Amino acid sequence: MKGEFHAPELDPEFFPGETYGHMLLEDVANGWFALDRLMLVRLLMAAVLVIVFALAFRNPKLVPSGLQNVAEIAVDFVRLNIAEDILGKKEGRRFLPIIATIFFTTLFMNAATIIPGLNISPNARIGMPIVLAIAGYLTMIYAGAKRYGFGKFVKSSVVIPNLPPALHLLVVPIEIFSTFILRPVTLALRLMANFLAGHIILVLLFSATNFFFWQLNAWTALAGVTSLAAVLFTLYECIIIFLQAYIFALLVAVYIELSLHADAH
Template identity: 35%
Template sequence: MNPALRIPAEFVAPSTEDMHLPPLFEVGSFAFGKQTLLILLSVVLIAGFFMFVIRRRAMVPSKGQFLGEMGYGFVRNHLGRDIIGEKDFRPFVPLLFTFFFFLLVNNLFGSIPVLQLPTFSHPGSAYILAAIAYVVWVAVGIRRHGLGQFMVKMTMPPNVPKILYVILIPLEFLSNLIIRPVTHALRVFATMFAGHMAIMVAAALTAFLATEVGGVLGVGGSVFGIVLGLFIYFLEVLIQVLQAYIFTLLFAVYVQGALQEGH
């Protein structure tokens, strides 16, 4: 057959099975896979880095100590003090710090060659983290105001005609206590999943155009695919950082709302 008349194979886009590999091993119903391995690795990396850079606590910090202190100061001051407030922020700094750097490292795994998996592209990881945030801010609100007053804050907005509470109470309850933690998790999961899938599709399409189509169309298309893939890659890095910030920021906002005086 004339090579010019060769019909290329059909392009098959990557699927979720290509992103989420089979487990490395299983013990009963427990499966240990790449995602779990990366989560454990992130804990080691974060703890190891900060323990290493603060080991001397020099008055004139080294570059590593300066970087660690800058990261801690960013979370403490901008996500803790500025959002929760000077009076109440200190007890929440460790959790804010953990949320931000745990999310940041696990998200960035998706942009590191060989690793290439944002662990929060699995919904379970995102929901567990959001559940921790949910339990903390609800517990904080109940401890500060009592269960009854906290429920009033969550379901009865001020300066509203009382007749409207018949409609607003169930809507506010659903919005603040049910939908809020779900969307808190979905923001991370959806963006990590969609971004990584987009990179995989761009890479697969580039390879398909270069190897199966060939000719001017194949070469031109593969060059375009490389450019598009690089654009998506750097956009994804930006989103990975932003999602770590947004998740932690929202938690701080929720805590601040739970702590503020009732209306």
């Protein structure tokens, strides 16, 4: 078969601007409010999240049905299986708003990766994962500082009691790095890496389908194989969409729990 193969390009998605394409509002305030396609996807999914929950709880009924019922089941899942499971009932309810916000924001942003026309998660670029990680990080710091006072919280987090004094020279820097630097960095990088890798794999599979179908006459049948692989990987991405939101929110809850019991090394 004769046709034209279009090689995939990731640069316009991740490095927009003068080199790779026009951005909306790039001439406003020296580009401070410039929006590329990925930012528009991010804003769209944020709007969808707000609209879904606004519609679900705009007129709550004692016996829920429809969208309210789905939303309550989802919130109960976060409350029971993440917040209260890790923090206990009292602290779980206290920190449920931030944990649920992080979970549903991550979930909706992840979902864009399999929506036709969007085809990419805003979490595939580091900005959104950093925002979510900072939200979890500040909550962790707040939880410990509120219980112990900031100074005592930091000391309790990094100083392990009953160690020989000489070992503190080694252990304290490790604990500072692990607790106050590594936690938010790994939260952000884990989320970004999963969806960047997923996006690249899907691009390669669909591009291979395009290539085999249009360019290699003797290998056209392979287009069916790569198409099937792309569909199966898309189904796998559906699992990852939920799993990464769950892991992110779960780790935030774990870090909050560690802050609340910083003196219990």
